[in-house]
Amino acid sequence: MEKQTITIYDVAREAGVSMATVSRVVNGNPNVKPATRKKVLEVIERLDYRPNAVARGLASKKTTTVGVIIPDVTNIYFSSLARGIDDVAAMYKYNIILANSDGNTRKEIQVLNTLLAKQVDGIIFMGNNLTDELRAQFERSKTPIVLAGSIDPKGEVESVHIDYVAAVEEAVADLINHGNKRVAFISGSLADPINGQYRLKGYKNVLAKHGIKYDPDLVFETDYSYRAGEVLWPAMVATKATAAYVGDDELAAGVINGAQDSGIKVPDEFEVVTSNNSKLTEIVRPQMTSITQPLYDIGAVAMRFLTKMMNKETMTEKTIELPYGYIKRSSTK
């Protein structure tokens, strides 16, 4: 009943060669005579030998696994990135250790530490707030790290993202061009740079360009959930806003449904544009106008970027900016 393990040693003995030779054929080292290779391969097959990745990891100091820190797999934005990450990882023979953090710094740090203890070869971090504490941990560990779908305002950590400022400018400009003078800005915590620094900046830029005064009352800071959007409507009414830019698709779906459930016609009486173009944008009715981001690709490119770092290839850029777009659907006029 023991989990009987066939080791490289068993194979060597059976094949009448040394462990080193077996190791060579397993690792595709060309310095093995074809006949020997064939013999070893046969024994491996016959014994159904499977190399122990843990032992290999200890000896080679490479685990071929990368850590992925994600706020919540259940959020379509993040899971889309994660899918891109995993596909590319698989392509390069890496596995992924996935850990949810709820965007909570304490959890992020704790998770980071266990990931490092497990000797991951690299880390992909999805999260919107790179606190100093976290940054310090990142630096201490010499493990390659890349941010997927967010930016390090200090530009110290490599990342893959879109130009959030420009994207929001385009979205809000569209709203203003439809005659909306009071456009709400709804996002997650403004403490997150992606919201407080980039998106909000884009929003303010456009307001300024159109000579509209910035009104803090139009800024809603909430969390990235459907429910949060749904219950927002009463507060929205009070602001007399006639349109809104929203930083997350689930949140936007909540806003739209909350409005509609209150008898408001979208887009006739209230327009909404969202940010991620996840599949949710097409599921909700009216379908949502959205900034488009290549979510899957952001994850994929981030992972690809990480493989290069793990290979110690020299990078030209620390940051990769992927193109964004804007798609008009039915939640705007």
Add this chain to the structure above:
Amino acid sequence: MEKQTITIYDVAREAGVSMATVSRVVNGNPNVKPATRKKVLEVIERLDYRPNAVARGLASKKTTTVGVIIPDVTNIYFSSLARGIDDVAAMYKYNIILANSDGNTRKEIQVLNTLLAKQVDGIIFMGNNLTDELRAQFERSKTPIVLAGSIDPKGEVESVHIDYVAAVEEAVADLINHGNKRVAFISGSLADPINGQYRLKGYKNVLAKHGIKYDPDLVFETDYSYRAGEVLWPAMVATKATAAYVGDDELAAGVINGAQDSGIKVPDEFEVVTSNNSKLTEIVRPQMTSITQPLYDIGAVAMRFLTKMMNKETMTEKTIELPYGYIKRSSTK
């Protein structure tokens, strides 16, 4: 610039004790004099020592990581389960290696093998079709495995799920009680036992009980995607069905929107009930009536179950059936 590693040996030397003692304090072994423990702990702190989990894994033959095979993280049904799994795993100090399989047997087998090579302590499998090939692999490896959100028709592999037959009976009965004589059955591949054996059986049972003849034309076999549901409508019209039971929420959302986009009133002219009560059910308008399943809990319980198996605790049951429910919303009369 080397990734200088502090080892247990360094700590031992600094603290003036043996590696064994350091190992003991790190592992919370009580057989250490308090004074010694304190001293060691101080050195660990000072040197910022972090045990190497890989070495630990090799020596102890436990990696404290479990493999999770998932069809697609991007599907809310599976990601909900995954979240439950990860939370409980974290609670028990396990990490999760997450691998997408697309429900493709070849990928599932390949992934399973790399997971085993990495010496995971256990595996949670989400997937709807346990092929014989896969089953064979499972048996070869003595690694504990549990299915989350699906059943092994042969009852050989442990699993956590709801009573699919009864749940579908209840849902379809509700539809029939509203006067629908022609109720469509829309699901993923009927080759998947969960659809072809359990859900379909529940469907047929209710039909029989109400004296309605089973009509194969009303059975739609497609894939679990929003798009698949959306394009289904023309075919649905041809069957003269007035209601449908759908096996997946995304798929159901597609069916509802496809119908509505064709000018059909839901639920007045066509009723729909779905299966998973994921958050999507409340996002779509009309909100979807659904069988309710404790998705998060299914994942959580599966992981909890797995920890017991990994501890070699004796199990009373091979299968855990969680309660389901039925919630009426607005996609049915």
Add this chain to the structure above:
DNA sequence: TTGAAAGCGCTAACAG
């Protein structure tokens, strides 16, 4: 309560 020593299964020089 503590230490010595033998591995865990594999990789990686270094010889030959």
Add this chain to the structure above:
DNA sequence: CTGTTAGCGCTTTCAA
């Protein structure tokens, strides 16, 4: 082209 020999960093008897 192939074998020998050290480890990788930690756990785990077995003695003391």
